[in-house]
Amino acid sequence: MNTTTITIQKAQKQFSRLLELALQGNEVVITKDDVPFVRLVPVQPQPRVGNLHKGAMQMKTDFNEPLPDEFWLGSA
Known part of the structure; x- marks a missing residue:
């Protein structure tokens, strides 16, 4: 690994490099x-x-069950 030393003024002009x-x-x-x-x-x-x-984390046993219609349609 090579080390390059540069002043802050020069570094501002060459930051991408x-x-x-x-x-x-x-x-x-x-x-x-x-x-x-x-x-x-x-x-x-x-x-x-x-x-x-x-x-x-814990997952409920009914995780893969379809969601009730109330979830999608809202309660009337």
Whole structure:
């Protein structure tokens, strides 16, 4: 991974290019008054965790039953 360091003033003019560099796996450090201010790095996708909220939802036993006419037509 290469690191590119750039001032905040120059970064404002080249933001799209800096994003492309970060998306290619490079680190981009933006400085303000020669002090590192922001670091752009690509976000690594996180694996999904199965069964994380197991049991948090419950489904009624009549879930697949047709809804009553009152649901569709409203009650008179």
